[in-house]
Amino acid sequence: NAGVTQTPKFRILKIGQSMTLQCTQDMNHNYMYWYRQDPGMGLKLIYYSVGAGITDKGEVPNGYNVSRSTTEDFPLRLELAAPSQTSVYFCASRSPGQGGTGIYEQYFGPGTRLTVT
């Protein structure tokens, strides 16, 4: 059981290039999330998905796109990289809640450190 995995760990992009950050979870979680974390700041939600085929915008979606064709995978796409997208990106997943306990633990991946120059 690997949990949430992200690739790549590090990436340097030139302005205007595109790339896809990969995220996979093996816990059969319906909910998946993409966050970015800037230095000294908290986690800002980019996009999220409540199940395969369903995605929605978070706080900072501009410049990004997502898709959710399977329960396991939730890739994040940057089409035209800009310096403002230099950040650490975290993917997370959670289950709907464990019965009456209402446990909503989110599991995070190890992150992708992206630099755009």
Added chain:
Amino acid sequence: GENVEQHPSTLSVQEGDSAVIKCTYSDSASNYFPWYKQELGKGPQLIIDIRSNVGEKKDQRIAVTLNKTAKHFSLHITETQPEDSAVYFCAAWATGGGNKLTFGTGTQLKVEL
């Protein structure tokens, strides 16, 4: 939407002392409050959480308190150890509020020998 404020942004304590991190939230509908610990180069990991029907929860050296009336909650770490050094994030969740956690800006805790 929900807004979560967290203080202090940095906290330095001597080993063995206690550390307290405080958060306030704005949405009275929020009913779940987790705390995450993030070690250098890793993703955040849940360390303790509390739901709105409980005022306090403890797990060994870690405790969380919640004051619903004042809309604030706190993390308490007793007998701090060097391995407690990390960034800590509070978060708030309103069930039915779009299935999203709103995070505080984090506290860098340093435990000095």
